[in-house]
Amino acid sequence: MPTELDLAMEEELAKLTAEGTMFEVVDGDVRGTSMPVFKNAPDSMRGFYDLFFAAQAEKEFTVYEEERRTFGDIYAEAKQIAAMLQHEYGIAKGDRVAIAMRNYPEWISAYVGAMYLGAVVVPINAWWTTEELEYGLQHSGTSLVIADEERLRRIRKIENFPVDVVTVRTSAQISEELGARRLQDALAASPDDIWYLPPLTREDDATIMYTSGSTGHPKGAVSxxxxxxxxxxxxxxxxxxxxxxxxxxxxxxxxxxxxxxxxxxxxxxxxxxxxxxxxxxxxxxxxxxxxxxxxxxxxxxxxxxxxxxxxxxxxxxxxxxxxxxxxxxxxxxxxxxxxxxxxxxxxxxxxxxxxxxxxxxxxxxxxxxxxxxxxxxxxxxxxxxxxxxxxxxxxxxxxxxxxxxxxxxxxxxxxxxxxxxxxxxxxxxxxxxxxxxxxxxxxxxxxxxxxxxxxxxxxxxKKDIIIRGGENIAAQEVEAAIYAHPAVAETSVFGLPDDRMGEIVGAVIYLKPGEQVERESLLGFLADDLANFKIPERIWMVKEPLPKLGSAKIDKVSLREKYREEHIGRHQG
Structure with a gap:
């Protein structure tokens, strides 16, 4: 039976979504399938921003260290960024603009500003290595990157990377050394007005967010x-x-x-x-x-x-x-x-x-x-x-x-x-x-x-994914990095339960006959190719080849069960 809270929530939602309300729900066509939609939703995220930023303009929105900005401040900066993208870089509807930085107020204004102009925003995982950044930026066809100093340094390690970078929270000296333009300088050089706003609809692309799949490179989910x-x-x-x-x-x-x-x-x-x-x-x-x-x-x-x-x-x-x-x-x-x-x-x-x-x-x-x-x-x-x-x-x-x-x-x-x-x-x-x-x-x-x-x-x-502290990790990617070590003959990677992180990465490794590798040496090797959160935290070096299925594939299920039990037993013992 539904709980009292479930029933009360259903009653309130029924009132909120009734005919004639702002949140009225009707059947609508979404890519050829009939499903519930909000009848009175804005036509695009531009309309969403115009509606709600205006309503909240005077309220304080962001607090970062000693900096305090209102909703009006952030929206004004977002529109300035939209104008700058158009005037200084020729960004148009459908162009991809990547944001590669940790949490700053500018992350929000860059996201809102680029989307307001009609660009497709590509939020980049700030923990990615240079190689991962290179893949995401090139695969998405990014036209411009807005990055903080650390991401800028990683981007500049990419060979023959032709895309412009606008940087935030970076000194003039470092920006110049790394061939980037500071956001405040780009804004100062640009008119504040957006000379043309292309029409946007609910069917237009807004974001590409990369998520690790069970195989190969991360996939870009398009919203x-x-x-x-x-x-x-x-x-x-x-x-x-x-x-x-x-x-x-x-x-x-x-x-x-x-x-x-x-x-x-x-x-x-x-x-x-x-x-x-x-x-x-x-x-x-x-x-x-x-x-x-x-x-x-x-x-x-x-x-x-x-x-x-x-x-x-x-x-x-x-x-x-x-x-x-x-x-x-x-x-x-x-x-x-x-x-x-x-x-x-x-x-x-x-x-x-x-x-x-x-x-x-x-x-x-x-x-x-x-x-x-x-x-x-x-x-x-x-x-x-x-x-x-x-x-x-x-x-x-x-x-x-x-x-x-x-x-x-x-x-x-x-x-x-x-x-x-x-x-x-x-x-x-x-x-x-x-x-x-x-x-x-x-x-x-x-x-x-x-x-x-x-x-x-x-x-x-069902998919071979490890979720460590909210980050998706493809087991196959970690296995590929381990196999790149010349001493490794076989490996199997899987998730291990962890009270703190939800899961951590575990690996069983069988070395080639006659080879020896110290754990720290192996971790140092993996750090060249994997972001820190993907590196195995528990490693078992075994003396026998890994068990196989009838298809000759490694029996990951039995390995995972065996070593999960050992891992849990060690933590409970």
Whole structure:
């Protein structure tokens, strides 16, 4: 049976989405499939920005160290960036503009400004190596990069890279040495007016976000303006329903919501449910350049933060912090997580440690972060579940290998259908056909089931992906890097459970007869080709060839089971 909270949420959402309301839901055509859409959504993200930035203009939007900017400040800078892109670099509708930087206020204004002009924004993973950056920038066909100093240094290691780079938070001397132009200089040289704004529709491309697949290079998930609009507005509708319930319960609400921003803006969680929803509701973002639990506690107290979201690692470190009680965290209303499962035992502990209500979400880059959510007492009651489908847009289905929907309780591939889904993968029709069905379903690669209350449980992964602290890692990519070592004969890479990171990378390696390799030497070798978060944290060097299947392939399933048990036993012993 649905809980009281489920029924109350459905009642509030029904009011919000009724005929004649801003969030009225009707059946619409999305790439040839009929599904729920918001009738009154703006025609493009430009309309979204015009509507909500104007409404929130006077409120404080970003806090970064001692810098404070209003929504009006950020929007004015975004429009200046749009003009600069047009006048100084000739960026036009459909051109790709990459953002390669850690979290700064300029990340937001660059994203909004480029999209406002009609460019396709390519958020680049700031942890990527030079080789990964080279692939993403070249594969996307990027016309210009807006980067911080560290990313600029990595980009300049790419041989024969012809694309212009505009840099932020970089000195004039370093910018000149590395052949880049500072943002403030480019803005100063450009007129402030945009001489031509091309028409935009919901069908136009808006972003390309790269996500690690199970094989080969990362894939670029392409979202349209309509996908972003429906993703952001679906989150907004759910948030407004929860707000209505809080008012009914007599909860005293703050004048302005304040979020501690510690997830990367280049992740889908950071860009859609955090950044875009914050623009819509006038929520302040207190930006952390880098995660640090002590600094997080200081900022929660200083800025009176009401909302916290991050990978489960982060809330665990807050709970375990030895000085936690020295800081006032009483303003926190919700502590949410995504990107990785939170151990069930942490959920109740989280509610007992803080006055805030725990929550977790399940969504993917390809769904613009929209999927399922488990909130408050429902989460405490079912801590192993990622929750119910995120209404009003999302339909969850469990499918077998032939694409048939399975009944409740049966395990199969988790599939998501909504108007927020991406349209496919950039320049990769084969991967698009494999993951996006003609009738609108995105095949997640996760194995799960729906219980009698329609709560989703993820039990395994169909694709060979490791999720470490919210970062997708392709096991095959790590294996390829290990095989590049001349002493390695065989290897198998898989995820190992970890309370802090969700999963870590494990590897079993069999060396060629007569070869010897020290662990530190191997790690140093891998660091040349892999970003730090992809390097195995546990390595087993074995003396016998790895077990094989009848097909002569390495038996990864048995290896994973054996070494996961050993890994868990070591941590429990």
């Amino acid at each position: 349209t303006h309509g996908g972003l609009l429906h993703g952001a507005m679906n989150y907004l509708a759910s948030g407004l329903a929860m707000l209505a319930l809080a008012e009914k319960e007599g909860t005293e609400l703050p004048e302005q919501q304040v979020m501690l921003l510690n997830v990367p803006l280049f992740h889908i969680t950071g860009s859609v449910p955090v950044m875009l929803v914050s623009i819509a509701i006038g929520r302040k973002l207190v930006i952390m350049y880098k995660w640090d639990p002590t600094e997080a506690l200081k900022l929660i107290e200083r800025e009176r933060a009401t909302y916290f979201v991050g990978v489960p690692t982060m809330s665990l470190e807050l709970m375990q912090h030895p000085d936690r009680d020295k800081y006032d965290t009483s303003t926190l209303m919700d502590i949410a997580a995504g990107g990785a499962p939170r151990p069930a035992e942490h959920v109740k502990r989280l509610k007992e440690t803080f006055e805030a209500r725990p929550a977790i979400g399940y969504g993917l880059t390809e769904t613009n972060g929209v999927g399922a959510g488990n909130l408050r007492d429902n989460y405490v009651a079912k801590p192993s579940s990622t929750g119910r489908a995120s209404k009003p847009m999302v339909e969850l289905g469990i499918q077998d290998d032939d694409g048939n929907l399975l009944p409740q309780g049966e395990r199969g591939e988790v599939c998501i259908r909504s108007a927020a889904n991406c349209r496919g993968y950039w320049r990769n029709p084969q991967a698009t056909a494999e993951s996006f069905s003609p009738d609108g379903w995105f095949h997640t690669g996760d194995i799960g089931y729906l219980d009698e209350d329609e709560y989703l449980y993820i039990v395994d992964r």
